[in-house]
Amino acid sequence: MRFYKILFVVVISVVMASCVTSPTGRRQLMLVSEQQAISESALAYVQVMEPLEQQGKLNRNPSLNRRVKRITERLVHEAVRLRPDTADWQWSIRIIESPETINAWCMAGGKMALYTGLIDQIQPTNDELAQVIGHEIAHALANHTAEKMSVALAGSLGVLAISIISDKPGSAAAASVAATLAVTLPNSRTAEREADEIGMRLAASAGYDPSAAATLWQKMGSVGGNGPPQFLSTHPSSQKRQQTLRAMEARMIGYYQPGIHHPRYPIDL
Numbered sequence: 001m002r003f004y005k006i007l008f009v010v011v012i013s014v015v016m017a018s019c020v021t022s023p024t025g026r027r028q029l030m031l032v033s034e035q036q037a038i039s040e041s042a043l044a045y046v047q048v049m050e051p052l053e054q055q056g057k058l059n060r061n062p063s064l065n066r067r068v069k070r071i072t073e074r075l076v077h078e079a080v081r082l083r084p085d086t087a088d089w090q091w092s093i094r095i096i097e098s099p100e101t102i103n104a105w106c107m108a109g110g111k112m113a114l115y116t117g118l119i120d121q122i123q124p125t126n127d128e129l130a131q132v133i134g135h136e137i138a139h140a141l142a143n144h145t146a147e148k149m150s151v152a153l154a155g156s157l158g159v160l161a162i163s164i165i166s167d168k169p170g171s172a173a174a175a176s177v178a179a180t181l182a183v184t185l186p187n188s189r190t191a192e193r194e195a196d197e198i199g200m201r202l203a204a205s206a207g208y209d210p211s212a213a214a215t216l217w218q219k220m221g222s223v224g225g226n227g228p229p230q231f232l233s234t235h236p237s238s239q240k241r242q243q244t245l246r247a248m249e250a251r252m253i254g255y256y257q258p259g260i261h262h263p264r265y266p267i268d269l
């Protein structure tokens with residue numbers, strides 16, 4: 001019993017010491033440093049993509065790949081302008097062949113995925129696709145992935161969390177699992193609002209119409225078939241989201257310059 005008491009105190013102290021502040025001033029639980037999240041995510045990304053590559057499940061359609069690459073490179077250019085240290089990230093995006101999956105994600109360190117279901121079923125315009133990818137990049141820029149990894153670790157057991165931060169053997173595997181798990185966990189409403197705001201700003205300054213955010217979410221909400229899109233379960237929406245997006249839109253107009261030349265940041269696709 002005494003052991004558990006001590007363990008409890010240790011876990012609580014670790015958790016309290018691990019709270020940091022997000023870009024919008026919110027307290028975040030951080031058991032994993034952003035650097036750890038980035039290196040574990042790089043490993044997890046390979047583990048996810050390698051089997052898909054072998055099974056021929058990575059989309060190779062030249063025009064879709066060109067389109068996604070062009071949009072992502074413009075967004076990443078803006079992301080690096082906003083957070084210059086992310087120039088060190090190994091930015092990349094893969095398009096996963098999965099017609100029934102309406103989803104996209106970005107791991108810590110800029111490792112992204114987009115599912116063909118989102119393209120086929122949502123039929124996004126370039127402006128709307130830029131909102132999806134911009135929103136995902138925003139989650140990574142605001143360190144939400146490391147935050148979700150921390151939640152995954154804390155939820156599994158305090159002991160595991162301690163083994164991770166104390167760097168004991170076996171912790172790397174656990175952290176890599178947590179990195180994969182992190183993209184399947186829902187973001188908090190607050191994290192969603194942060195990602196909406198940062199994502200819309202990235203898209204606007206990359207030359208994509210801010211009004212596309214509201215139409216994108218509308219399309220996401222009204223898509224029929226096999227239940228709601230996976231995207232909505234990992235990106236929970238509030239009833240007020242449309243309203244909030246419209247209000248943000250007005251603030252984003254200042255960043256939006258359609259038609260001018262927008263530089264691109266070369267990424268791996």
Ligand SMILES: [Zn+2]
Nearest residue numbers: 187192195235
């Ligand atoms: Zn989100």
